Amino acid sequence: MTFPTTRLRRLRKSELLRSFVQETRLSPKNFIYPLFVCPGSGVQREIASMPGNYHFSVDKIGEECRDVAAHGIPAVLLFGIPESKDEKGSGAYGDDSIVAQAVRAIRGAVGDKLLILCDVCLCEYTSHGHCGVVQNGDVDNDATLALLAEASLSYARAGADIVAPSDMMDGRVRAIRRALDESSLSHVSILSYAAKYASVFYGPFREAADSAPQFGDRRSYQMDPANVREALREIALDIEEGADMVMVKPAMPYLDVICRARQEFNHPLAAYQVSGEYSMIVAAAQRGWLDRERAMMESLTAIRRAGADVILTYFAKDASRLLAC
Ligand code: PBG
Numbered sequence: 001m002t003f004p005t006t007r008l009r010r011l012r013k014s015e016l017l018r019s020f021v022q023e024t025r026l027s028p029k030n031f032i033y034p035l036f037v038c039p040g041s042g043v044q045r046e047i048a049s050m051p052g053n054y055h056f057s058v059d060k061i062g063e064e065c066r067d068v069a070a071h072g073i074p075a076v077l078l079f080g081i082p083e084s085k086d087e088k089g090s091g092a093y094g095d096d097s098i099v100a101q102a103v104r105a106i107r108g109a110v111g112d113k114l115l116i117l118c119d120v121c122l123c124e125y126t127s128h129g130h131c132g133v134v135q136n137g138d139v140d141n142d143a144t145l146a147l148l149a150e151a152s153l154s155y156a157r158a159g160a161d162i163v164a165p166s167d168m169m170d171g172r173v174r175a176i177r178r179a180l181d182e183s184s185l186s187h188v189s190i191l192s193y194a195a196k197y198a199s200v201f202y203g204p205f206r207e208a209a210d211s212a213p214q215f216g217d218r219r220s221y222q223m224d225p226a227n228v229r230e231a232l233r234e235i236a237l238d239i240e241e242g243a244d245m246v247m248v249k250p251a252m253p254y255l256d257v258i259c260r261a262r263q264e265f266n267h268p269l270a271a272y273q274v275s276g277e278y279s280m281i282v283a284a285a286q287r288g289w290l291d292r293e294r295a296m297m298e299s300l301t302a303i304r305r306a307g308a309d310v311i312l313t314y315f316a317k318d319a320s321r322l323l324a325c
Contacts, residue, residue: 176244
């Protein structure tokens with residue numbers, strides 16, 4: 001049946017009709033809100049490269065999380081900024097790590113009303129800014145695994161629901177799963193940053209977390225933006241090693257990867273709309289070049305349409321407010 005019998009514009013006539021036939025819907029329930037926790041007390045400091053996002057000290061983070069839960073958002077993802085950095089990223093692990101402190105504070109403030117996810121990586125904690133320990137100028141994969149497991153234990157013991165390794169070392173999911181299971185923490189889930197690309201779009205985050213590598217770059221462990229088949233291998237391996245959920249990161253420049261991952265795997269799939277994706281929209285909106293709300297909603301809808309079940313996004317609160325209207 002073709003024109004004039006078929007007229008696709010017929011179903012675009014009104015807002016009600018368009019909404020009636022909408023294929024993809026956004027809900028606050030699909031969002032995870034990233035938060036940055038820093039030392040000190042009484043701190044809520046805006047991050048210059050990511051307007052509208054803040055560094056919170058441990059004593060302030062509970063209040064912020066109550067606000068996140070009030071928006072209908074089910075989950076937060078924590079990043080830590082340590083007091084000091086060293087070669088081995090010691091600030092990432094131990095029961096008094098900044099993130100473990102934040103987990104306890106959040107649990108105290110919101111109880112079970114939020115899922116607490118913790119990013120597991122060393123780059124915020126190492127003096128050289130790489131995601132693992134460096135030996136002879138190179139990131140040593142196998143020597144890093146025990147430290148990532150140690151960090152995961154620190155967060156899980158503090159009460160985290162989900163640990164999310166973002167370092168891209170080979171074998172980290174197995175090492176973390178084993179460590180959790182051996183410590184009677186088999187109930188803690190793993191969301192692996194399975195297909196994480198060596199992307200320029202992490203730029204604003206590295207300013208927020210002060211985690212830019214002091215030499216070289218991350219291309220020997222993060223993925224080449226040119227590859228999609230390799231992403232499927234990464235995801236398959238993480239699933240075999242015990243990942244409960246997998247992630248593609250960044251999101252919008254990698255919608256094809258999200259789509260392929262959705263088709264090939266049955267695990268819950270997350271996508272990370274990263275700092276650069278957020279800040280590009282915010283900056284263009286500040287100059288009057290893009291409508292902030294529409295760019296936010298269109299980008300989030302596209303990520304869901306591609307196949308992501310959940311989206312990690314700095315827009316989580318703003319988008320949830322809009323969706324509640
Ligand atoms: C840690 C990590 C990074 C991001 C999430 N976890 C930075 C990086 O890999 O350089 C980026 C998040 C963002 O840009 O919003 N490895």
